[in-house]
Amino acid sequence: xxxxxxxxxxxxxxxxxxxxxxxxxxxxxxxxxxxxxxxxxxxxxxxxxxxxxxxxxxxxxxxxxxxxxxxxxxxxxxxxxxxxxxxxxxxxxxxxxxxxxxxxxxxxxxxxxxxxxxxxxxxxxxxxxxxxxxxxxxxxxxxxxxxxxxxxxxxxxxxxxx
Ligand code: CTP
Ligand code: ZN
Numbered sequence: 001x002x003x004x005x006x007x008x009x010x011x012x013x014x015x016x017x018x019x020x021x022x023x024x025x026x027x028x029x030x031x032x033x034x035x036x037x038x039x040x041x042x043x044x045x046x047x048x049x050x051x052x053x054x055x056x057x058x059x060x061x062x063x064x065x066x067x068x069x070x071x072x073x074x075x076x077x078x079x080x081x082x083x084x085x086x087x088x089x090x091x092x093x094x095x096x097x098x099x100x101x102x103x104x105x106x107x108x109x110x111x112x113x114x115x116x117x118x119x120x121x122x123x124x125x126x127x128x129x130x131x132x133x134x135x136x137x138x139x140x141x142x143x144x145x146x147x148x149x150x151x152x153x154x155x156x157x158x159x160x161x162x
Contacts, residue, residue, distance in 0.1 A: 032065035037157040
């Protein structure tokens, strides 16, 4: 089912087209305005010559406005998808090979994320000298450190351990 339609990302004559990719990942139906956080999560800033296309606040049927991120030559790991689900829970991950979508999945919100976010509490055991893997419980509206119980509701992308 296409929701790009005549006035969307792949729209008609009066619309700018975001090209199809050959092989890689299309992160579609990202909540409007979250595309740059998606890139932050994936650790992509263009400095390594990654081929990217980004659409922001394009019309969509499912969401009022959606963002879309296309990364050529890269398939996402489960860890990356897990964190992605925290800031873009409605997104669809499409794996593209040789121009065809060979896999499509909605992201699942995990119950916890391990080793991907770093606790903002400098006194937390996970940020000390002894290596303790960070663990965050996923709440309805944020994440909670399983060790010091610090809750983070906004700016989760900035906690990503890169
Ligand atoms: N896409 C792409 N390059 C390809 C194939 C697909 O960039 N070689 C993009 C499409 O533009 C679309 C997304 O990947 O944004 C999903 O493609 P597809 O499943 O063909 O589109 P829809 O049926 O509209 O997907 P959905 O039902 O998830 O909205
Ligand atoms: Zn903590």
